[in-house]
Amino acid sequence: xxxxxxxxxSEEAIRDRVSELGRQIADDLSGAESEVVIVAVLxxxxxxxxxxxxxxxLRLHIGLTAVSSYPxxxxxxxxxxxxxxxxxxxxxxxxxxxxxxxxxxxxxxxLRGEILKQSPASLRTCVIVRKDxxxxxxxxxxxxxxxxxxxxxxxxxxxxxxEYRNLPFIGTLRREAIK
Ligand code: IMP
Ligand code: MG
Numbered sequence: 001x002x003x004x005x006x007x008x009x010s011e012e013a014i015r016d017r018v019s020e021l022g023r024q025i026a027d028d029l030s031g032a033e034s035e036v037v038i039v040a041v042l043x044x045x046x047x048x049x050x051x052x053x054x055x056x057x058l059r060l061h062i063g064l065t066a067v068s069s070y071p072x073x074x075x076x077x078x079x080x081x082x083x084x085x086x087x088x089x090x091x092x093x094x095x096x097x098x099x100x101x102x103x104x105x106x107x108x109x110x111l112r113g114e115i116l117k118q119s120p121a122s123l124r125t126c127v128i129v130r131k132d133x134x135x136x137x138x139x140x141x142x143x144x145x146x147x148x149x150x151x152x153x154x155x156x157x158x159x160x161x162x163e164y165r166n167l168p169f170i171g172t173l174r175r176e177a178i179k
Contacts, residue, residue, distance in 0.1 A: 003177035009170040022055025042066040044100035047157035063087030080106035090118040102130040105139030
């Protein structure tokens with residue numbers, strides 16, 4: 001793809017890691033007596049969550065929520081804002097919050113806080129990539145696919161101006177592609 005500068009995580013590496021994450025999460029939740037609910041953060045997590053739930057041999061429900069922090073052509077976080085409702089029935093359930101990336105951690109912190117208000121039985125968070133920056137490392141996140149350098153990345157759900165989400169790998173954009 002001409003706009004890509006370098007591939008940071010290949011399609012094969014993602015496939016293997018998603019299977020591993022699925023096994024680990026299924027193990028951790030295998031004794032769960034109450035319902036397991038996946039809360040996927042739109043739009044960036046759609047590709048990841050679709051792969052992850054098929055790697056999870058568990059009974060589960062899927063709920064969606066939306067948070068925006070990189071509107072339009074931003075390549076710096078503009079602060080997390082809820083764009084949609086959370087599922088409202090999380091009390092007593094085992095919740096797994098799934099997002100694409102941990103960057104400033106604002107999205108995950110905001111959503112964890114809101115979900116905890118509903119008193120779930122447990123709350124865990126899973127992202128496919130985490131950037132190498134202090135705020136990201138300080139944010140509570142039980143399952144991380146890959147640690148990557150602190151660069152703006154696209155692919156596997158991650159976008160620039162709503163493009164590139166369908167790339168099967170995660171990579172950086174050439175400077176010329178950022179307008
Ligand atoms: P945080 O709230 O700063 O951790 O950012 C999380 C959200 O910002 C993610 O769900 C992504 O949608 C978006 N985001 C953060 N970093 C990137 C990136 O490098 N490329 C594309 N989107 C990003
Ligand atoms: Mg997002």
